[in-house]
Amino acid sequence: MTLLLTGATGKTGRCIVQSLAARGLRARVLLRNPEAADWLRGLGMEPVIADMSEPDTLGAALEGMEQALLLAANSPGQVVMEKQFIDAAAAAGLRRIVKYSAISAGGDEDYRFARWHGEAERHLFASGLDWSVVRPGYFMQNFLMSADSIRAEGRFYLPACDEPVSLVDVRDAADVTVACLLDRTQDGRIRTVTGSESLTLREVATRMEWVLGRNIAYVPLPDEDFRAAMIGAGAPEWLAGGMIEFFAGASRGTRDHLSGCVQRLLGREPVGLDGFLADHAQAFNP
Ligand SMILES: NC(=O)c1ccc[n+]([C@@H]2O[C@H](COP(=O)([O-])OP(=O)(O)OC[C@H]3O[C@@H](n4cnc5c(N)ncnc54)[C@H](OP(=O)(O)O)[C@@H]3O)[C@@H](O)[C@H]2O)c1
Incomplete structure (x- = not known):
């Protein structure tokens, strides 16, 4: 088990965990609320309690991992939190991060969530780590x-x-993220995910x-x-x-x-x- 997941108790993260479990794959899962630990253990995952906004808590979660999914909820502290996570991952010897971002990051960045993601993406690109970025459109789940x-x-x-507005179901964004986690040929690729x-x-x-x-x-x-x-x-x-x-x-x-990413990467309709x-x-x- 060399994959660390973050954000696994959220909308996308739950789908990612279920998709990995359905393939018989295991991961370590960083979570701050221990209430989901039994659900994760039941799916063969290894829960580790930590808080991404407190870098001192990240050591046990990162130890021995090769790659991580960086998926964080929006918040005014998101950029600092994601940058700290990237730095801690690099220092702990991880080789790769798949970052969950948002549409228009790295482009117009005409809304604050895209600006926050864009800043964290640029920190990742400069980190020396291998990376892959997933940028979903507006969630139907909204x-x-x-x-x-x-x-x-x-x-x-x-x-x-x-x-x-291009809409995407979170389940498709999760499947594209899993594809990026499992396929190193996605390194250096930015995947905009729309329906x-x-x-x-x-x-x-x-x-x-x-x-x-x-x-x-x-x-x-x-x-x-x-x-x-x-x-x-x-x-x-x-x-x-x-x-x-x-x-x-x-x-x-x-x-x-419309990106056509689901069709190209997953070989099915969104x-x-x-x-x-x-x-x-x-x-x-x-
Ligand atoms: N909504 C949209 O239309 C849209 C579109 C494109 C991209 N996005 C991006 O999607 C991301 C959110 O994805 P989502 O909606 O699937 O997630 P979500 O349902 O908001 O859940 C967020 C996850 O992050 C975890 N988390 C938050 N702060 C944490 C911390 N300090 N330490 C550890 N874990 C923490 C939460 O854990 P807890 O269970 O402990 O809270 C939860 O697992 C955002 O970055 C957003 O910009 C959203």
Whole structure:
């Protein structure tokens, strides 16, 4: 076992762990919350408790590893945390990091999450480690954040945006990440992962109507109303601000890119929005 996973208790990470386990592969898993340790052990993984924001805790997780998946949640401390992880991995003798990033990092970087990822990517490129980078588009799973209002009112509220956004199911982003972890010919490659469709938010609402069989509307909110609503619902200001920036960039047509990566790398079609909605109909329907 020479692979260390981070972020394994999150949306993508859970799919990655399950995919590796289904192949009979084992990994060490860095996690900060011991509650998931039994689930990981049951899948043949080796849980190690550590906190990526505290570099002093990383030693036992990194010891003896050859490569790591670096997958961290967005936060204002993300760049520092990822840079520290990269430095600690290099110092511990790891040879390779697969970094989970985001669309537009290294390009326009017109929203803060892309800027944060871009900065961490550049640190990785300069680290001397071998690397591979996965940059997913907008997660279909983000619509689950609107599941309450879709169930209760048949509406979802997001910043105003009339341009298409390339969507990806987290399960496809996870499968591409696993392919990068298992294939050293992906070294030095950046994989932008999208599904097979770019859709406007109004088109997403129409698809929801077809698949869920109810009237559903996208309600475009002025940025300040969206910020106030998110903060009122308990979200941090930086998250609201990042989403506003994301859709402001998308409104300039910068998120309408389909990469074909799932088809090329995995030899199959990506999960479509209809399939995602059908799989999560219970969450969206009253
Ligand atoms: N949402 C999108 O549309 C989108 C699109 C492209 C890229 N991305 C990128 O995807 C990444 C998030 O992926 P995700 O949504 O699959 O993850 P997620 O569900 O947000 O989960 C984040 C994971 O990181 C772990 N983590 C956070 N801070 C940690 C720390 N200090 N030490 C150890 N572990 C820590 C969490 O552990 P706990 O269980 O302990 O919290 C969890 O396992 C972000 O970097 C984001 O920029 C998102």
